[in-house]
Amino acid sequence: MIKSVIYVGAKPDFENNHPGGQSTASLGLIEYAQANNIKLKIIDSAQESFPTPTFLQRLKKAAGRVVELLSVLRKEKVDRVIIFCGGGFSFYEKSMLALVSVISGVETMLFVRSGHFMTECVRSRLKRSLAAALLKIPHKVGAQGESWKSFYQRLGVSSDKVVIVRNWLPNNRNVTQTAKCYNLDEKKKLTYVFVGWVVRKKGIYELVEAVNQSNVLRQCRFLIAGGGESFDDIQHLKSQAGLDCIELLGWQTPEQIDGLLKEAHVFVLPSYAEGFPNALLEAISQGLPAVVTSVGSMPDSAIHGENAELIPTKDAVALKNALERFYFEPDLIKQYSTKSISIAINQHSRESNCKRLFDIFE
Structure with a gap:
């Protein structure tokens, strides 16, 4: 059983009613860890989408996360590091965090969660090449489905390194047992x-x-x-x-x-x-x-x-x-x-x- 895990991702904001999918996924991850006696240290990487922060603001926060990660790795025994990220700047920053973790001798997974990362790689040969190089850093690469796994393989990431972990429902969400139906004769509009x-x-x-x-x-x-x-x-x-x-x-x-x-x-x-x-x-x-x-x-x-x-x-x-x-x-x-x-x-x-x-x- 894993005892201690560092999780880099969006920390849920319970006062915000539109936190986005990554925060919702984080909430489910936190709830699972609590229920299974897993010590989870969260390094918050959430940011406001509107207005978009400046490059210097993002760089400052990124540097702060590197310092925080180094501090935790130095002071505590850590079994795993799981890193969620988006595309663009987020991917490059989190790849550096993965490098810090790997150099520290901790098994590390990088999990890209944004579809815009795919788009960036398709449109730019330079970004595609850079992504392929950086994805060699972590021990494992998370994929949200088969299409993601195929995408990583086209980038040259070995299939045994890519692990499919599909998105999950939060703890307070139950799957309905009743199928939807509609009759055109109903007064209710489709x-x-x-x-x-x-x-x-x-x-x-x-x-x-x-x-x-x-x-x-x-x-x-x-x-x-x-x-x-x-x-x-x-x-x-x-x-x-x-x-x-x-x-x-x-x-x-x-x-x-x-x-x-x-x-x-x-x-x-x-x-x-x-x-x-x-x-x-x-x-x-x-x-x-x-x-x-x-x-x-x-x-x-x-x-x-x-x-x-x-x-x-x-x-x-x-x-x-x-x-x-x-x-x-x-x-x-x-x-x-x-x-x-x-x-x-x-x-x-x-x-x-x-x-x-x-x-x-x-």
């Missing part, structure tokens, strides 16, 4: 829900355009839970186009999100890049079919033709057609919902996935 940052990269503009282009979708209901730099612009576009079917709700508490997921019939997230969004995991745990883009590890749990409609990024027409399909074929909702519940149960157990993460070197 309801779609979007949960996440209201920014261009989440595909929010394509969603508004898809609804605007469709007389069918204008008869449905779209719940938008989240905030961000595009919120006011989307509000303006909605008003300008007379899209009363779109409800911009702003940030919601976890309890309110639960209510929206119970109320909705279909989850939608036409994002440009993802690692594996926690919003999708919460949606399928409540039996929602999904309309999402084929990015990151979303296709591992949102399987086209089984519990989801997968679409290309930045394609409002494909998004419109996918959303309309549930209106014209309402029986699909129950069929897809049943599969979503099965996937949530079989692939995203907190107990099994957190155990796998802590036992990765056993």
